[in-house]
Amino acid sequence: MDYLQLSYLQVGFASLLILVNAAISIWLRLGLERSLLVASLRTIVQLLLIGLILQSVFQFDQWYVVIGILAIMTMIAGITAVQRNQRRYPGIWLDTILSVWVSSWAITAFALFVVLNGIDQWYQPQYAIPLMGMMLGNTLTGISVGLNSFTETAYTRHDEIETMLTLGATRWEAIAGPIRHALQTGMTPIINSMMIVGLVSLPGMMTGQLLAGVEPAEAVKYQIAIMFLVASATALGTAGSVLLSFRRLFTADHQFLRSRLQLKKVAEKR
Amino acid sequence: MNATPIIGIEDLSRRTSDGEILLAPTRLDVFPGDRLAIVGKSGSGKTLLLRSLAALDPVQSGELRFLGQTVHGNQVPPYRTDVVYLPQRPVLFEGTVESNLQLPFQLKSNAGRNYDRQKIMKWLETLGRDASFLSKNHENLSGGEMQIVALLRAIQLDPQVLLLDEPTAALDEGLTASVEQLVDCWFEAAKQQAALVWITHSMNQAERICDTLYRVDAGRLSPPEPNPRGE
Numbered sequence A: 001m002d003y004l005q006l007s008y009l010q011v012g013f014a015s016l017l018i019l020v021n022a023a024i025s026i027w028l029r030l031g032l033e034r035s036l037l038v039a040s041l042r043t044i045v046q047l048l049l050i051g052l053i054l055q056s057v058f059q060f061d062q063w064y065v066v067i068g069i070l071a072i073m074t075m076i077a078g079i080t081a082v083q084r085n086q087r088r089y090p091g092i093w094l095d096t097i098l099s100v101w102v103s104s105w106a107i108t109a110f111a112l113f114v115v116l117n118g119i120d121q122w123y124q125p126q127y128a129i130p131l132m133g134m135m136l137g138n139t140l141t142g143i144s145v146g147l148n149s150f151t152e153t154a155y156t157r158h159d160e161i162e163t164m165l166t167l168g169a170t171r172w173e174a175i176a177g178p179i180r181h182a183l184q185t186g187m188t189p190i191i192n193s194m195m196i197v198g199l200v201s202l203p204g205m206m207t208g209q210l211l212a213g214v215e216p217a218e219a220v221k222y223q224i225a226i227m228f229l230v231a232s233a234t235a236l237g238t239a240g241s242v243l244l245s246f247r248r249l250f251t252a253d254h255q256f257l258r259s260r261l262q263l264k265k266v267a268e269k270r
Numbered sequence B: 001m002n003a004t005p006i007i008g009i010e011d012l013s014r015r016t017s018d019g020e021i022l023l024a025p026t027r028l029d030v031f032p033g034d035r036l037a038i039v040g041k042s043g044s045g046k047t048l049l050l051r052s053l054a055a056l057d058p059v060q061s062g063e064l065r066f067l068g069q070t071v072h073g074n075q076v077p078p079y080r081t082d083v084v085y086l087p088q089r090p091v092l093f094e095g096t097v098e099s100n101l102q103l104p105f106q107l108k109s110n111a112g113r114n115y116d117r118q119k120i121m122k123w124l125e126t127l128g129r130d131a132s133f134l135s136k137n138h139e140n141l142s143g144g145e146m147q148i149v150a151l152l153r154a155i156q157l158d159p160q161v162l163l164l165d166e167p168t169a170a171l172d173e174g175l176t177a178s179v180e181q182l183v184d185c186w187f188e189a190a191k192q193q194a195a196l197v198w199i200t201h202s203m204n205q206a207e208r209i210c211d212t213l214y215r216v217d218a219g220r221l222s223p224p225e226p227n228p229r230g231e
Helices: A008-015 A020-028 A033-060 A065-082 A092-114 A127-156 A156-164 A171-196 A203-209 A214-248 A263-270 B046-053 B073-082 B097-107 B117-126 B130-137 B143-155 B174-188 B205-210
Strands: B007-015 B021-030 B037-042 B061-066 B085-088 B161-165 B195-199 B212-217
Touching: A008 A065, A008 A092, A008 B073, A020 A033, A033 A092, A033 A127, A065 A092, A065 A127, A092 A127, A092 A171, A092 A214, A127 A156, A127 A214, A127 B161, A156 A171, A156 B073, A156 B085, A171 A214, A171 B117, B007 B046, B021 B046, B021 B061, B037 B046, B037 B205, B046 B085, B046 B161, B046 B195, B061 B073, B073 B085, B073 B212, B085 B143, B097 B143, B117 B130, B117 B143, B174 B195, B174 B205
Parallel strands: B037 B195, B037 B212, B085 B161, B161 B195
Antiparallel strands: B007 B021, B007 B061
C-alpha cells in the first residue's frame, strides 16, 4: 500500500481554513470565535493524544491493553449517551451503559471472530479498535435519539398511557406506541445512511482505506460488512436501552411511575 | 348485605419520600349495591384513595382485595376491567367516538368480548343523541361530550365497580345531569350487583347519587355516614 505521508506543515495548511469560519463569524457577528478556538484546540490536542495512545497500543499488541482501551471507549460512549438525554430516571446510567456495552461488544465480537475470520489474533488493535469505534459511535446515536424520544413521549403522553391502564391494558399494551416510535426514531438515522451510502458521500472508513491505497473493490467489501454490523449494533443497543427503561418506569403490578422521569436539570440537582 | 365485598382495602397507606402522610392506613369495603360518595377538600387524599382502589399507584403498605382475593401482578389488568376508574379529565384517542369505544376490546384483558353498538345506542338514546354522535371526531367534542364518551367507554365493559373522580367538576348543569343519568342507567341495569364510588365537591350531588357518605381529611377517611337519596 502506498500513500503520501503528511508533514505537520501540510496539516498546518489545512488548519488555517478555520480562519474561514472565524471570518464568517466576525463578519456576521455570530459570536462563535471563542467556540471555534476551543473546538480547534480540542481537535488538535484530543487527536494527537489518541494518536500517541494508539501508537503505543499498536506496538504493545497485548490483549489486555486492547480490552482496556475498548472498555474506556465504551464507558465514554455510555456516559455520553446518558448526557444527551433530556429526561432522567433512577437507573438510567446502569441501563444505558449496559445497553451500549452489550450491543457493541457482541457485534464487535461477531465481526472479529466470524466476519474477519482469518486475522492473526482477535485482539489485533488494527481491527478491534476502529471496529469498536464505529459500533460505539452509531450505537450511541441510536440510543440517545431512541431513549430521548421514549422518555419524552412517556412523560408528555402520560394521561393516554394511564387511560389505557384504566381500561385493562397491560403495561406493555399501554406503552407499546411510544416504544415503537422510539425504536423507529433510533433506527432511522442508520437506515437513512444505508439508503444513500455511496451516492451522496463515501463513508469515513472507506475514504480512509482509499486514501491508504486500498483497492476500491476491497474497501467496498469492508464498507458493506461494516454497514450491516453497525446497523445491528444500533438496533440491539436502542432496543436494549428502551426496554430496560420501560421496566424501570412500570411496576410488576402494571402501574406507571411517571414521577421517576425528571428533567436533566432537576435530576442533577438531587 | 352480601358477606364478601367486591373490593376491600385493608391498612392501605401512602407516604411521600419525605415521610409525609398522603393516605393514612385505611380500611374500606365496597359491597354490591353500594353507592358511596367521597367528599373532602382539595389535596385531602380523595383521588389517591380512589386511584388506590383502581390499583393505579404503588402503595407502601396494606392490601387490595377483589372478591376476597389479593390483587397483584398480572391479575391487575383484568381487575381494572372489573373496577374501572374514570378521571376528572377525560382522555380520548385520535379518531372518532366509535373508534374510542372500540379501543378496550383490542386489549388482552378483554379478549373474547366484542364491541356492542346496540348497547351503546340504547344509552345514547336515553341522552337524546343519535348514531351521528358515534362518527364525530374526538377533536370536535366539547369537554362534556368527551366525558360522556369516556363514561360510555367504561360502562360498556360491565364493570362491577365504577370509580368516578369528580367527572362533572368542569361540566354545566345539563351535561352533569346527562352523566348522572348515564351512571344511573348502568347501575340499574346491573341489578344491585354493581357498586359505585363517586368523588364530588358538591354536597348536592352527593345527596343525589349516593347512599353513604365518607369524608376525607388530611389523608384520613371518616366513618361512613348514611346519606339517604332523595330525602
